[in-house]
Amino acid sequence: MSKTIKEYIEEKVCPVCLKKVEGSGFEEQKVPEMEFGYDEEFIYRKCPFCGSWHLVDIPEDFSNYYHDEYYSLSLTPQLVWKQLNERYTFLKKLIMKAVLKGFSGVAELYANFGKWHGDMNYILALAKLRLLEKMFKKNYKSVLDVGCGTGRFVLLLKLLGFSGEILGIDPYLDQDWVEFGLFKKSLFELNRRFDVVVLNHSLEHFTESPEIVWSKLGEILDDWGALVIRIPCASTHQFYLYKEKTHLFQAPTHTIIYSIEGLLQIAFRNNMVLWDFYNEHSWNSLHSEAYLSGITQKEFSHIKADVKNLHVLKASGVMCFIFIKKNAFEYLRKEYLQKYGLGLKE
Numbered sequence: 001m002s003k004t005i006k007e008y009i010e011e012k013v014c015p016v017c018l019k020k021v022e023g024s025g026f027e028e029q030k031v032p033e034m035e036f037g038y039d040e041e042f043i044y045r046k047c048p049f050c051g052s053w054h055l056v057d058i059p060e061d062f063s064n065y066y067h068d069e070y071y072s073l074s075l076t077p078q079l080v081w082k083q084l085n086e087r088y089t090f091l092k093k094l095i096m097k098a099v100l101k102g103f104s105g106v107a108e109l110y111a112n113f114g115k116w117h118g119d120m121n122y123i124l125a126l127a128k129l130r131l132l133e134k135m136f137k138k139n140y141k142s143v144l145d146v147g148c149g150t151g152r153f154v155l156l157l158k159l160l161g162f163s164g165e166i167l168g169i170d171p172y173l174d175q176d177w178v179e180f181g182l183f184k185k186s187l188f189e190l191n192r193r194f195d196v197v198v199l200n201h202s203l204e205h206f207t208e209s210p211e212i213v214w215s216k217l218g219e220i221l222d223d224w225g226a227l228v229i230r231i232p233c234a235s236t237h238q239f240y241l242y243k244e245k246t247h248l249f250q251a252p253t254h255t256i257i258y259s260i261e262g263l264l265q266i267a268f269r270n271n272m273v274l275w276d277f278y279n280e281h282s283w284n285s286l287h288s289e290a291y292l293s294g295i296t297q298k299e300f301s302h303i304k305a306d307v308k309n310l311h312v313l314k315a316s317g318v319m320c321f322i323f324i325k326k327n328a329f330e331y332l333r334k335e336y337l338q339k340y341g342l343g344l345k346e
């Protein structure tokens with residue numbers, strides 16, 4: 001049985017790479033709560049081995065932080081559906097559908113015209129899976145969104161005519177929304193498999209230990225499936241630039257901020273390997289600038305930001321990782337790498 005995150009903390013063991021840290025080996029940082037401006041501080045520790053950060057004083061009750069003013073819970077699924085239908089005119093839908101079909105270059109083109117927005121990141125992650133489908137000679141037909149909030153990703157896929165099954169789960173939903181495929185449920189209540197499991201900015205929110213979470217993710221992912229993780233990442237320029245004022249912390253809701261190395265290690269221990277990763281376009285740098293000026297996330301949402309500089313968006317510290325199972329990777333290695341004489345031996 002895996003340990004709880006509290007046990008790892010008490011034993012001075014990094015909950016991500018599981019290495020014991022002697023003496024004062026952990027770097028500690030006090031991080032202010034900056035979503036709502038509660039005038040609170042939380043202690044985070046950085047592992048000297050893998051570079052991941054973890055929250056030390058995890059609150060017993062998070063209801064003060066996840067409520068209807070929290071950004072991903074602030075609308076109802078009906079309102080999200082209405083908003084999406086209004087936003088996506090014929091042409092916009094066409095662009096998004098092209099990206100979903102695997103023409104990811106369209107997304108870059110779109111970004112260069114300065115019209116990038118969050119929805120494109122959702123779709124771009126899935127576009128990256130088309131190559132895997134081709135290589136595995138398989139169609140991904142079931143998608144699970146873990147920590148779906150009020151369902152923007154699920155509803156967007158429905159709007160774009162995604163033909164497979166698409167479900168979202170989130171323990172913080174107010175109720176089941178069966179008509180939209182959204183369920184008030186935790187990851188640990190699931191007992192079936194999916195072709196694609198997506199975590200859109202939810203992995204860093206779990207209060208269960210990473211080992212327990214990753215073991216469950218491995219259990220519900222099909223042998224040929226893909227695990228898509230979009231997260232704030234500790235191995236990024238933005239993290240060093242803004243330190244405790246980086247929007248990547250979002251204390252105390254982000255309990256673990258994985259480094260790339262930490263992610264690779266925990267995935268490998270759970271029978272998965274990295275297939276692809278990339279830096280996303282995101283507004284995070286702007287939020288961090290706002291934090292420096294004492295502007296909370298809640299206030300920021302009322303400020304209209306207009307950013308033309310894509311480098312700012314690219315230096316966001318938000319990344320997308322795609323993992324596949326070891327056996328599937330082994331298949332690819334045999335089928336393709338040896339075929340093309342890339343020198344990998346048995």
Ligand SMILES: [Zn+2]
Pocket residue numbers: 014015016017018019047048049050051052262
């Ligand atoms: Zn570590």
